[in-house]
Amino acid sequence: MRHDFENFAFDKSDLIIAVGYELQEFAPSRINPKGDRPILHIHRFAQDTDPAYPVASSIEAEIGLALEALIKEFTASLCPAYPNDAIIRALHAEELKAGENDASFPVKPQRIINDIRKALGDEDIVLADTGAIKM
Numbered sequence: 001m002r003h004d005f006e007n008f009a010f011d012k013s014d015l016i017i018a019v020g021y022e023l024q025e026f027a028p029s030r031i032n033p034k035g036d037r038p039i040l041h042i043h044r045f046a047q048d049t050d051p052a053y054p055v056a057s058s059i060e061a062e063i064g065l066a067l068e069a070l071i072k073e074f075t076a077s078l079c080p081a082y083p084n085d086a087i088i089r090a091l092h093a094e095e096l097k098a099g100e101n102d103a104s105f106p107v108k109p110q111r112i113i114n115d116i117r118k119a120l121g122d123e124d125i126v127l128a129d130t131g132a133i134k135m
Helices: 005-012 063-073 085-099 109-119
Strands: 016-019 039-043 055-060
Touching: 005 085, 039 063, 085 109
Parallel strands: 016 039, 039 055
Antiparallel strands: none
């Protein structure tokens, strides 16, 4: 579990919004090692306690309904782009490109992700809820 582009945004964040996050899936010390960033916890149940997971506020509700309510209150204009967004996107594109033509067997995850990404639009998002997928 290296510190890579998925983690960069956490390095500069002043708030972590954790949606459906459970401590047993991924150690909070990986995203908040000093425990110095407050957490907005959104889940069906109360958060677990951990020094690296200091919950400032918790929304305990059906996750979809909670997110819909938040969307009604906030707009994209309230969330400025991450200043290093272009760097992160370039690193991500480089990683996708690395798997683009990999014809090895068995098929590597990088090739599968690259092929899925090609089939999707720029604004499409895919989530895989299999626990700590990066491991």
